[in-house]
Amino acid sequence: MISFILRRMLAVLPVMAMVAVIVFAILRLTPGDPAAIIAGDAATAEQLEQIRRVMGLDQPIYVQFFIWVGQLLSGNLGVSLLSGTAVSDMIVQRMGPSLALCLSTITLSVLIAVPLGILAAWRQGKLFDRLVMATSVLGFSIPVFVTAYVLILFFSINLGWFPVQGYKPLSEGIWPFMRSLVLPTLALSTVYVALIARITRTSIIEVMGEDFIRTARAKGLRERSVLLGHALRNAAVPIVTIIGVGVALLISGVVVTESVFNLPGLGRLVVEAVLGRDYPVIQALILLFAFVYVLINLVVDTLYTVFDPRIRY
Structure with missing residues (x-):
């Protein structure tokens, strides 16, 4: 196992x-000049050239790349x-x-989705199963930003339970911190719950037809023990x-959600950097x-051996 992890870590390089290489090339070949964005519309050609020289943009692309790699x-x-900030x-x-x-x-997605998937598999073909599958399709179909705006309309504007936008750090208290994350979490988790x-449902259904499940039931085990102790463990991979x-x-969902709810996270930072051509x-x-x-x-690859002892690296 240790040798496998070391090999995988070396493969990261x-x-x-x-x-x-790809990111650097795409950014440099994309039309647009960050010096013009920094200088503004009223800048002269001499001012633009000076800004490019200070930022190193006057150097050939390969020189800029090696300087960046060295850093x-x-x-x-x-x-x-x-901003001039590190x-x-x-x-x-x-x-x-x-x-x-x-x-x-x-956390919310796993706590909701796994039990739903298990119950849907247990009640396969019944009303509950169909409701879960229909809700899953709905969760896939609606974009995150649409869900976010609907949640804001009902819970923030109409009911006033949660703030429309903004973020409160944990240092300001547990409840303000949790309150600022409720709507973004609900909006972002819809896709992942679905x-x-x-x-989970598909994996459990496949496992439920195996011989060891019939053997467990023949021994008189309760259905809960069969589902959680046998079916779920073998469907865990x-x-x-x-x-x-x-x-x-x-990563992609955070960019949209943070933009909608005005959260000062990495997603917002990506948007601001792209708009400002901040290489x-x-x-x-x-x-x-x-x-x-x-x-x-x-x-994830390492966890496979925990849930399925037959897997060895």
Whole structure:
């Protein structure tokens, strides 16, 4: 197992290198000039040239790339072209809201979706099963931002239970912190509840037809023990896989949700950096997201051996 983890960690290096090359090339080849955005419409040609020289944009692309890679290897993510702040400091400042939103979303999704999937599989073909499947299709079909605006309309504007926008850190109290995350979590979790519930249902149904399930029932075990102790454990591999994929996909969902609810997280930082053509910030965030994605896949692969002892690396 240790050798497998080490090999996978070493495989991260070429993946991250490829991501760095692609991101750097796309940003530099995309039309637009960050110097013009910084200087404004009234800037002269001499002022634009001076800004490009200060930012290093007058250098050939390959020179800019090697300078950036050298900074990365030394642990320096660069400095924001717009604010002049170190990119690492900006990421640390914005990480709290995004991390809180991701953890609350995946926790709520798993706690709701897995029991729903198990019950739908147990009541296969019955009314409850059809309701769960219909709700899952609805959850897939409605975009996150539409769900977010509907929640804001009902719970914030009409009822006044939760704030329309904004974020309260945990240091200001548990209830203000949780209150600011309720609607973003509900909006973002709809898709993942639908996804996990459907996969859980399908996996449980496949396992319920196996011989060991019939043997467990023949021994007189209660249906709850059969479902949770035998069926769920043997169906856990695809469920864990889809939960891991869901965690990775949260990256894109966070960008939309944080923009709608005005949360000062990494998603908002991505939007601000893209609009401002802030190259160092965009590059650092995409590398961070890619590393998190690869790390989650490694954790999921490792968990396979916990749920299925037959799997060995």
